[in-house]
Amino acid sequence: MHVFAAPPVLKEMLLYASKWNKLDTEDQEQTVFLKALLNSLPNFCNESRFLEIPVPEDHRLIPVCDYINSHYQESFNVSDMADLAKMSVRSLQRIFKEQTGITLQKYGQLIRILKSVELIDTRQYTLSEIAFKIGYKSLSAFTSSYASIMKEAPKAKKDIIF
Known part of the structure; x- marks a missing residue:
């Protein structure tokens, strides 16, 4: 996507x-x-x-991605994700990276940033509200994460398509 x-x-x-x-x-x-x-x-x-947002082909990773997509505002435990995938933590991390090219943590970050883009587009929230809604503890952490992915600081208005 x-x-x-x-x-x-x-x-x-x-x-x-x-x-x-x-x-x-x-x-x-x-x-x-x-x-x-x-x-x-x-x-x-x-x-x-x-x-x-990379999508893995290995069917064991789909529950992990679904969980992260549904609970993006929460921190996730890699051990719990491994249980969802029915594999060891080490195998999950290795296979996820092979399948998507990124780590589980990076995947979570991408999902949060994608959700922030959606929220920015609604024009209903301040950037601080968006940061907290998607699970960041501070506006500066959100801004830094957003800028590292999008290569620009978040703005209150953005024209996008999904």
């Missing part, structure tokens, strides 16, 4: 398309428009910075 900043033209195209009715019959104009949008998406992805 990739999350990236949406250029204004892409945002407007998606907003335009989202207003269409979901009809069972095919509309020629909508089909042409959506095909153009679909053909352009790779270019938007290549031109933009994005956040990539």
Whole structure:
């Protein structure tokens, strides 16, 4: 999965398309428009910075990822994660890194940052509120983590697509 900043033209195209009715019959104009949008998406992805969340193929790791995705605001215990995966801590850490290219801790950080991007987009919370909602103990810790992933400081408004 990739999350990236949406250029204004892409945002407007998606907003335009989202207003269409979901009809069972095919509309020629909508089909042409959506095909153009679909053909352009790779270019938007290549031109933009994005956040990539790796997904492991090993089925034993899926409960671990599901748990982290559902409990991102909490600290997790690697031993508990190993129990979920039905393997030793060492095997979990090794296999997770092989499958995703990142550690469990980095995966948790990416999920938190992804959630923060969603919350920033709602424009309902301050950055401090978002930091605490996603499990950081301080705004500075959140800001540092966000900047290390997104290569910029968090801002109160962000145009993104999921």
